[in-house]
Amino acid sequence: MAHAEADPIKFAYWVPNVSGGLVISNIEQRTNHSAEYNRKLAQIAEKAGFDYALSQIRFTAGYGADEQHESVAFSHDLLAATTTLKVIAAILPG
Secondary structure (H helix, E strand, C coil): CCCCCCCCCCCEEEECCECCCCCCCCCCCCCCCCHHHHHHHHHHHHHCCCCEEEECCCCCCCCCCCCECCHHHHHHHHHHHCCCCEEEECCCCC
């Protein structure tokens, strides 16, 4: 039996599209969640070889997530700024 070629490892990063950073915490967060910053970050990630960007949603406005970009529309902005990066947008089912 011939050995199948292994799929290459895929790399992804969490998109900081929510104020307050990527963790729920009461500590001061300094993550920049602006659209301009995220477009630049997506381009850097793409050039570094990342395959995916994972756009998040946060259901509570506490813990510093007072502002957040809607995941699907925001993902379109990242796709327009890149050529090969695949974006997976979080959605609320139901």
